[in-house]
Amino acid sequence: MNGTSTSIAIDDYLKVIYSHTEWQAESITPSQLAVRLGLAPSSVTEMVKKLAAAGLVDHRPYSAIRLTEQGEERAVAMVRRHRLIETWLVRVFDYGWDEVHDEAEVLEHALSDRLLDAIDAQLxxxxxxxxxxxxxxxxxxxxxPAAVRLDEAPHGFEGVIVRISDRDPDVLRVVDRLGLALDDAVTVEPADGVGAGVGVRRRGGSVVxxxxxxxxxxWIAPHNATPARSR
Incomplete structure (x- = not known):
């Protein structure tokens, strides 16, 4: 693996570690990281050792992986790149929100800082x-925003949709078909039947x-939620 490939791999690892804990507190384990990256556990173990030696993560045998301050700074920079590119592709090139992730994975390593800043300003x-x-x-x-995952929200919880995970494009397509979108006001309702899922009442009164x-x-946040500042 050459220097460029190694740098890209490091960025990908750090980004996944960061994203795992962005909306929940539990740190990622090596086995979870292997699944997320689609790699063999042995390969992940070796890379995590290299990340720890470089001061980018804190990891001890049989424990979870946590970013150091240096690792988090690098991860946040990559997350910024990825999300700006996704937004650019949707707004400027009419990509569907279920199509942009893989494109951004490629472009985030190719764009210069100058071009990224220009995209940010353009948007x-x-x-x-x-x-x-x-x-x-x-x-x-x-x-x-201080949000809770919909399937963990209590019945009667009222709020707005603030995040829809892009991990599975098929889920995004289902959300589209159901007519749900960011900033929609919803109330959590009981769903009849074991394993039936979660009911949500929309502003117009219909339940899906x-x-x-x-x-x-x-993820949904209360109407009056105050955003939490990080870093």
């Missing part, structure tokens, strides 16, 4: 990407039942 310095994920500012700061996989991909 009007957006604060979130098409899926609701927060786009860090150039200095690394970001404001994330979401399958567990779909409900687990949506």
């Amino acid at each position: 009007g310095y957006p604060g979130r990407d098409p899926h609701g994920d927060v786009i860090p500012a150039a200095d690394g700061t970001l404001r994330r 039942v979401l399958a567990p996989a779909v409900a687990g991909a949506l």
Whole structure:
């Protein structure tokens, strides 16, 4: 693996580690990281050792992986690149929100900082990407809404959809078909039947039942939630 390939691999690792804990507190384990990256556990173990030696992660045998301050700074920079590019592709080139992830994975390693800053300015310095994920500012700061995953919200919880995970494009397509979108006001309702999923009442009064996989991909925040600042 040459220097460029190694650098790209490091960035990909750090980005996945960061994203795992962005919306929940539990740190990622090596086995979870291997699944997310689609790699053999032995390959992940070796790379994690290299990341730890470089001061980018903190990891001890049989424990979870945590980013160091240096690792988080690098991860946030890559997340900013990825999400700005996704937003650019949707707004300027009419990509669907279920199509942009893989394109951004390629482009994020090719664009210069100058071009990235120009894209940011052209888009009007957006604060979130098409899926609701927060786009860090150039200095690394970001404001994330205090949200809860839909399938973990109690019945009667009222709020707005602030994030729809882009991990599974099929889920995004289902959300589209159901007519749900970011900033939609919803109320969590009971769903009849074991394993039926989660019911949500929309502003107009209609109730739609979401399958567990779909409900687990949506985050909602109370109407008066105050964004939390990171870094």
